[in-house]
Amino acid sequence: MRVDLITLFPEIGRGPLSESILGRAQDRGIVSIHCTDPREFASDRHRTVDDTPYGGGAGMVLKADLFEQAIDRVLSPEAHVILLTPQGERFTQRSAERLARQYQHLILVCGHYEGVDERLRQTRIDEEISIGDYVLTNGTIAATVVTDAVIRLLPGALGDDASAEDETFAQENLLEHPQYTRPARHNDMSPPAVLLSGNHQNIQRWQQEQKLIRTAARRPDLLRPELET
Numbered sequence: 001m002r003v004d005l006i007t008l009f010p011e012i013g014r015g016p017l018s019e020s021i022l023g024r025a026q027d028r029g030i031v032s033i034h035c036t037d038p039r040e041f042a043s044d045r046h047r048t049v050d051d052t053p054y055g056g057g058a059g060m061v062l063k064a065d066l067f068e069q070a071i072d073r074v075l076s077p078e079a080h081v082i083l084l085t086p087q088g089e090r091f092t093q094r095s096a097e098r099l100a101r102q103y104q105h106l107i108l109v110c111g112h113y114e115g116v117d118e119r120l121r122q123t124r125i126d127e128e129i130s131i132g133d134y135v136l137t138n139g140t141i142a143a144t145v146v147t148d149a150v151i152r153l154l155p156g157a158l159g160d161d162a163s164a165e166d167e168t169f170a171q172e173n174l175l176e177h178p179q180y181t182r183p184a185r186h187n188d189m190s191p192p193a194v195l196l197s198g199n200h201q202n203i204q205r206w207q208q209e210q211k212l213i214r215t216a217a218r219r220p221d222l223l224r225p226e227l228e229t
Contacts, residue, residue: 001031001154004074005143006067007110008049010035012140017147025157036074038066050113059114067116071107071124079105081126084139085115088128096149108146110139173222177210
């Protein structure tokens with residue numbers, strides 16, 4: 001897969017995307033990640049990428065023409081262009097699975113200030129995504145979240161593909177069960193005896209029960225669709 005970030009802050013994107021699982025995925029050739037700065041296409045001395053909004057109002061609006069040129073530089077026939085914006089569809093694990101499964105080239109357009117000129121949305125954007133109901137300094141931070149969630153689902157990215165299947169939200173709408181490791185005794189506490197029993201059927205039953213208990217306590221909203229059906 002190829003991922004392109006169209007961002008005014010390429011170093012924000014390059015930093016986290018070059019570490020850990022994402023860095024190793026690039027080293028293995030599973031994904032290539034690139035950043036393009038729309039400032040490269042500005043012709044004025046100050047490399048201006050924004051201007052005041054028509055009709056007045058606070059803040060600045062990103063210029064459509066510069067972002068269009070940045071997108072067009074990396075555009076490919078199979079590219080899917082996504083705008084990161086609080087107005088977009090909420091990003092979930094299902095969203096990450098769909099993007100990982102359906103596309104070989106993602107272009108993530110990172111907003112800033114008061115957003116982008118509406119004409120960019122109308123001419124270059126295939127999908128709009130929001131990672132939550134809050135506002136960030138800029139969309140590059142959100143783009144790194146989306147990139148991480150998608151790449152770790154690509155075959156070989158985690159080393160053990162089963163790891164992605166066992167995590168919260170992976171196969172069912174439940175939070176993950178509690179996890180324990182050595183030492184067996186810590187702060188006068190020990191793991192539940194069932195985990196040390198070697199009885200895999202009982203362990204799986206306990207894990208499923210704990211998923212339901214934890215989800216009911218912390219995210220009951222996730223259980224409502226199941227209860228309604």
